[in-house]
Amino acid sequence: MNSSITNSPEETAALGEAWAEEVAPGWTIALCGDLGMGKTQLVKGLARGLGITARIASPTFALVNEHTAGRVSLFHLDLYRLDTRAQIAGAGLDEYFFTPRGVTVVEWAERWWDEVQRSRFSVQSPGGRLRWVKFTSEGETQRRIEYEDFGS
Numbered sequence: 001m002n003s004s005i006t007n008s009p010e011e012t013a014a015l016g017e018a019w020a021e022e023v024a025p026g027w028t029i030a031l032c033g034d035l036g037m038g039k040t041q042l043v044k045g046l047a048r049g050l051g052i053t054a055r056i057a058s059p060t061f062a063l064v065n066e067h068t069a070g071r072v073s074l075f076h077l078d079l080y081r082l083d084t085r086a087q088i089a090g091a092g093l094d095e096y097f098f099t100p101r102g103v104t105v106v107e108w109a110e111r112w113w114d115e116v117q118r119s120r121f122s123v124q125s126p127g128g129r130l131r132w133v134k135f136t137s138e139g140e141t142q143r144r145i146e147y148e149d150f151g152s
């Protein structure tokens, strides 16, 4: 388990930007934590690190935003409005998980993988990796960001 504390939105973005150096197609980054924890901030940094210049906003209504102009394509999903796995699969969103087409980052990933499913989980696809990330608040401008990697 990797754990860090950030003290500002920019520090959270910088963490995402650093991750851009190691991500590869086939990765899915699952972001868990309440509203306002900094999930979208982290995605902004990740996109910046991948050379994506488009504005990053939670795809709350679109469900998925595709950014294909960077070094690696980034698929940004937000499951907040979807309550069940059937709704998520019905919207075709599970097709983005571990896709060889790029990196998928998922806000409200706990809507798809609960703790039990996550603990039994192994990534099957070649090159696939799940980065399981948990955000918690340690104060108004402090966030604890913990992650664990599963798969190749």
Ligand SMILES: Nc1ncnc2c1ncn2[C@@H]1O[C@H](COP(=O)(O)OP(=O)(O)O)[C@@H](O)[C@H]1O
Binding pocket: 006, 007, 008, 009, 010, 011, 012, 033, 034, 035, 036, 037, 038, 039, 040, 041, 042, 058, 107, 140, 141, 142, 143
């Ligand atoms: N250390 C921090 N990291 C990230 N965001 C922070 C931090 N401290 C304060 N904030 C604020 O928390 C909010 C995070 O918003 P956002 O990234 O949209 O969260 P989420 O996508 O998790 O709902 C922003 O208003 C940001 O300014």
Ligand SMILES: [Mg+2]
Binding pocket: 039, 040, 058, 107
């Ligand atoms: Mg968000």
